[in-house]
Amino acid sequence: MPDQVQLVGARAYWSETRPAESGRVSLLSAEPGRSPVECLPTPFSARSRLLEYGGGAFTVGGGRLWFVNDPGQDLYRIDLMAAEQRPIQVWAATGDRFGDLQWDAAHGRLLAVREEAGGRISVVALGPHGLQELAGGADFYANPRVSPDGRWLLYLAWDAPHMPWDAAALYRAALIEGRPQAIEHLVGGPGQAVCQAEFDAFGGIVFLGEVDGWWNPLRWHEGGLHNLWPQPVDCGFPRWQANMRQLAVLDDHRIVWVATHHGRRQLMLLDKHGATALDLPWTEYASLVGTGMTLACVAAAPDRRPEVVRITLDPLRATACSMPEPLPAGVGISLPQWLAFPNGEGEAFGHYYPPLAGGNPAGSLPPLMVRGHGGPTSRAVTALEPRIQFWTGRGFAVLDVDYRGSTGYGQVYRQALDGRWGEADVADCVAGAQHLASTGHVDGARCVISGSSAGGYTVLCALAFHRLFAAGACYYGIGDLAALTQDTHKFEAHYLDRLVGPWPETAAVYQARSPRWHARQITAPVIFFQGLEDRVVPPAQCRDMVQALRENGIHTECHEFPGEGHGFRRAETIAACLTAEVAFYASLFATDPTAR
Numbered sequence: 001m002p003d004q005v006q007l008v009g010a011r012a013y014w015s016e017t018r019p020a021e022s023g024r025v026s027l028l029s030a031e032p033g034r035s036p037v038e039c040l041p042t043p044f045s046a047r048s049r050l051l052e053y054g055g056g057a058f059t060v061g062g063g064r065l066w067f068v069n070d071p072g073q074d075l076y077r078i079d080l081m082a083a084e085q086r087p088i089q090v091w092a093a094t095g096d097r098f099g100d101l102q103w104d105a106a107h108g109r110l111l112a113v114r115e116e117a118g119g120r121i122s123v124v125a126l127g128p129h130g131l132q133e134l135a136g137g138a139d140f141y142a143n144p145r146v147s148p149d150g151r152w153l154l155y156l157a158w159d160a161p162h163m164p165w166d167a168a169a170l171y172r173a174a175l176i177e178g179r180p181q182a183i184e185h186l187v188g189g190p191g192q193a194v195c196q197a198e199f200d201a202f203g204g205i206v207f208l209g210e211v212d213g214w215w216n217p218l219r220w221h222e223g224g225l226h227n228l229w230p231q232p233v234d235c236g237f238p239r240w241q242a243n244m245r246q247l248a249v250l251d252d253h254r255i256v257w258v259a260t261h262h263g264r265r266q267l268m269l270l271d272k273h274g275a276t277a278l279d280l281p282w283t284e285y286a287s288l289v290g291t292g293m294t295l296a297c298v299a300a301a302p303d304r305r306p307e308v309v310r311i312t313l314d315p316l317r318a319t320a321c322s323m324p325e326p327l328p329a330g331v332g333i334s335l336p337q338w339l340a341f342p343n344g345e346g347e348a349f350g351h352y353y354p355p356l357a358g359g360n361p362a363g364s365l366p367p368l369m370v371r372g373h374g375g376p377t378s379r380a381v382t383a384l385e386p387r388i389q390f391w392t393g394r395g396f397a398v399l400d401v402d403y404r405g406s407t408g409y410g411q412v413y414r415q416a417l418d419g420r421w422g423e424a425d426v427a428d429c430v431a432g433a434q435h436l437a438s439t440g441h442v443d444g445a446r447c448v449i450s451g452s453s454a455g456g457y458t459v460l461c462a463l464a465f466h467r468l469f470a471a472g473a474c475y476y477g478i479g480d481l482a483a484l485t486q487d488t489h490k491f492e493a494h495y496l497d498r499l500v501g502p503w504p505e506t507a508a509v510y511q512a513r514s515p516r517w518h519a520r521q522i523t524a525p526v527i528f529f530q531g532l533e534d535r536v537v538p539p540a541q542c543r544d545m546v547q548a549l550r551e552n553g554i555h556t557e558c559h560e561f562p563g564e565g566h567g568f569r570r571a572e573t574i575a576a577c578l579t580a581e582v583a584f585y586a587s588l589f590a591t592d593p594t595a596r
Contacts, residue, residue: 002308002322004243005287007296008060012321013039014287014298014308015046015058023569027058027067030321032310039078044087045070048242050099050115051140051491052536052566055241059110061103066090066110073097075110075126091126100142100242106150107178113141113242119490123155125178134180135173140164140491142242146175147199153180154197154205156239161494161502162190164239165377165407165414170194170207170220186220195236200249208236208247208257213411217247217257217270228255229268229275234408235259238377248290254313256295258285260408263338263351264382267295269313280311280318284383296321300383303333332356334392336382336400341435348428349409351380352436353388353398367446367589368436370429370469371400372455376417376499379406390578397442403428403458405499421454421499422481422513426461430468445470446589450581452476453537453566460515460545463522471588473581475529476537476566479516479545482507487538516541519548525555527584529577531564557584 003015003025013029025047027040040046047070048054058067065078067087075091075098091098095117102111109127111134116122122136123144135141138157142164145154153175156168169188173180188194188209195215197207204221206228211218215236217228229235235257237246246258255270256278265285267278282299284306289296293313300306305324311317327333336351355366369391373380380400388398402408403425405417417424429449437444448471451459456477463472478484485496485503501509511517526549530542539560546558559580561573568574 002298002306002324003287004056004058005289005296005298005308006058006060007289007291007294007310009291010294012296012308012310013058013060013065014322016322017569019569019571019574022563025057025070027065028322030308032319036322039065039085040067041087044076048097048099048101049073050097050113050242051121052489053241053491054099056100056102056113056243059101059103061105061110062108066101066103068098068101075112091131100144102144102146102243104146104150106146106148107175109178111144111146113144115490123153127178132179135171135183142168142239143197145197145199147203148201149203150178151175152199154199156188156194156197158193161497163377163492163495163498165193165195165236166190166498168193168195168239170197170205170209172205187218187225193236195239196245196247198247198249200253201251202253206247206249206255210236210411217255217268228270229257231259232410233259233261234410235268236407238375238407240375240378244286245288246285248288248295250290250295250313251292256288256290258288260379263349263380263402263408267311278311278316280316282309284381300381302335302382302384303327305384331389332393333384334389334398339399339432339435341432343404343428343431348401348403348431349406350399350401350432351382352441353392353400354441355395355397356392365440365443366395366397367448367585368433368442369396369398370433370447370449371398372403372425372429372449372451372458373400373406374451374453374455376403376405376421376425376454376458377407377414378454379408387574387578390582394582397436399432399436401429401432418498419501421496422457422461425458426465429458429462430466433468444468448472448585450475454478456537457515460522460526461513463524463526464515464518465521467523469524471525471527471585473527473529473584474542474545475568475577476531476534476542477528478537479514479541481510481514483516483541483544484537485510487540489535492536516544516548519545520552522549522552522554525584525588527557527559527581529559529568529580530561531566531568531573532560532562533565536566 024045028036030036046067048057048068073093076087097115098112100113139159143156153173158168167190173183195208264283284300295311308322334353450473452475456474459472
């Protein structure tokens with residue numbers, strides 16, 4: 001699975017997660033028309049653990065490939081011009097974590113966001129004289145960039161209790177002999193978050209920021225702010241990881257960004273003639289970068305695995321860099337249908353995947369699996385998802401819900417979950433299932449709900465406070481909100497202040513919304529999956545829920561996985577989960593778990 005992409009001249013570099021290698025992240029590169037080359041030998045793994053979710057674990061600059069090696073989080077380099085290209089340690093982390101790596105060509109140094117062992121966050125530079133702090137004092141930092149002429153430093157910063165998608169602001173500092181001076185706040189802050197910012201080749205700054213409730217592409221130049229595409233369309237993203245990119249600035253002033261409409265993404269190009277959508281076959285784009293007149297990104301579609309593609313604009317042409325494993329011959333694909341449905345207070349949204357043939361008796365309506373994405377500030381994606389196809393191939397219909405709080409529908413919809421987590425998201429999942437049952441698409445008596453992380457919390461709330469779902473699957477989900485405020489990591493330590501209410505002033509709300517304290521209301525069977533190295537939702541959350549349900553006589557299964565954290569990475573773990581979950585439902589419904 002490819003992740004981060006970088007262009008260096010004609011050569012593309014990218015990271016690629018290897019589930020078959022216990023989740024190791026390798027680095028590859030390819031020139032146009034050439035097969036990919038492995039850049040990172042085993043057992044090295046280019047993975048950042050910055051703020052738990054990582055991101056920006058490698059960059060290329062100065063003739064070297066720089067990366068964060070997991071699990072130690074030490075900084076390494078590979079000299080790309082050397083006869084023997086082997087990893088060389090350049091900085092021992094000693095408990096610190098690094099991410100958001102960027103190359104500062106003007107000063108010949110590596111930039112990074114550093115999370116110290118004690119939790120302090122800063123922007124640092126690693127040069128010939130060691131590690132130097134460039135920005136500190138805020139709770140969080142991201143997006144360090146140095147202008148091509150070396151005169152300016154850009155970065156994003158925000159403070160608790162805010163999350164970056166609520167309050168990240170854009171700052172600029174003058175660089176004098178490489179050191180920042182006269183730091184100034186340019187734009188953004190609470191209610192007007194900035195997602196990403198880039199220098200153009202002419203001294204301006206192009207960024208994705210909020211205007212009138214929508215993330216749009218904007219330009220800032222010497223105090224002047226201009227909306228480049230003032231449309232009620234979201235072009236930004238929730239910054240869960242470092243170095244997320246949905247905006248690229250080319251050398252000839254042209255700008256390309258990712259816009260989300262009706263749950264799908266498309267690339268938009270702004271040139272002297274205005275903004276137009278690029279006619280490309282993908283519906284998901286991530287890690288968008290540009291250099292010269294060329295773009296590269298990770299692209300995916302409902303019937304195409306994620307792949308690294310290089311895009312030229314004159315004429316428009318896209319070619320693959322990576323070589324994703326081809327789909328097995330003769331395997332059908334269930335394509336998503338974007339769905340808007342009533343939720344009692346307006347509309348909610350989702351992607352409906354009809355079942356493929358097999359798995360259900362002739363003439364019967366299929367069972368439905370409702371999926372709630374994680375986050376909850378995130379979205380359901382339309383990339384080919386093998387786990388969804390696993391279920392549709394076994395007779396299930398699947399509804400992947402963009403409940404209130406999801407991104408891609410504007411600020412009002414995203415903030416509709418504020419103070420209502422555990423209520424509005426659950427109501428939307430219930431409403432989606434009821435809509436499909438009432439319109440004759442699925443069997444309303446055979447609906448299940450499955451989700452991970454925040455989606456796992458939605459699962460448990462749906463089972464505790466509603467009676468629609470016949471069973472649930474909770475992947476590293478939250479059972480006790482109050483316990484989470486004490487146990488989770490720095491990045492999300494105050495996330496619930498907005499989603500639920502300030503703690504401990506609203507302790508009664510936390511208890512009212514926690515499935516752990518309403519376990520007696522759960523009557524449906526539940527299967528749990530939990531990584532034992534999870535620092536976001538600790539294993540105690542899962543174990544407490546399992547114990548409470550078993551004490552109440554509820555049929556419960558629990559599968560724990562040593563070495564797995566928040567989000568399973570190993571092929572054997574993913575396979576074990578699907579095998580157990582399908583057998584769990586097969587014992588309840590008249591479905592054939594072997595059908596495909």
